[in-house]
Amino acid sequence: MTDTTKPTIRPLAPQDRAQWEPMWRAYLAFYETSLPPTQYDLTWQRLQDATEPMHALGAFAADGRLIGLAHVIFHRSCWLPDWTCYLQDLFVDAATRGSGTGAALIEATADLARQKQAGRLYWLTQETNTPARRLYDHIAAASGFVQYRKPL
Numbered sequence: 001m002t003d004t005t006k007p008t009i010r011p012l013a014p015q016d017r018a019q020w021e022p023m024w025r026a027y028l029a030f031y032e033t034s035l036p037p038t039q040y041d042l043t044w045q046r047l048q049d050a051t052e053p054m055h056a057l058g059a060f061a062a063d064g065r066l067i068g069l070a071h072v073i074f075h076r077s078c079w080l081p082d083w084t085c086y087l088q089d090l091f092v093d094a095a096t097r098g099s100g101t102g103a104a105l106i107e108a109t110a111d112l113a114r115q116k117q118a119g120r121l122y123w124l125t126q127e128t129n130t131p132a133r134r135l136y137d138h139i140a141a142a143s144g145f146v147q148y149r150k151p152l
Contacts, residue, residue, distance in 0.1 A: 024040070024091070055074075055112060059101045073086045103139060
């Protein structure tokens with residue numbers, strides 16, 4: 001990625017909602033799921049609320065198009081004295097994958113985590129998400145843990 005094609009990474013602002021929603025919808029479709037419209041509204045509200053421990057970063061092309069997003073959640077841990085940063089959602093538009101946008105969003109998330117004095121940044125992906133895992137294996141260490149879920 002050259003400096004002329006490098007995306008601008010910044011927090012998503014209220015005026016970005018119209019671009020964010022279809023991008024998040026595409027992310028959910030990638031993982032073969034969907035959510036009701038009320039959850040989109042609630043999530044956007046939380047991402048825009050300065051009192052919430054949630055943040056949203058967007059990667060924007062030179063023409064102003066949103067080409068990638070990162071949803072970030074800060075939480076406490078019993079294992080660390082500092083905050084922990086969870087990169088919950090990371091998605092790059094299919095047309096720009098492989099351009100470095102995902103890595104740029106991860107690095108911007110790491111910068112945000114450092115600013116907030118987090119002691120760890122982590123994320124999850126499906127075992128079958130081979131293209132993303134190639135990037136992740138290059139820039140981070142796999143934890144060796146497997147996630148389990150119990151419906152409540």
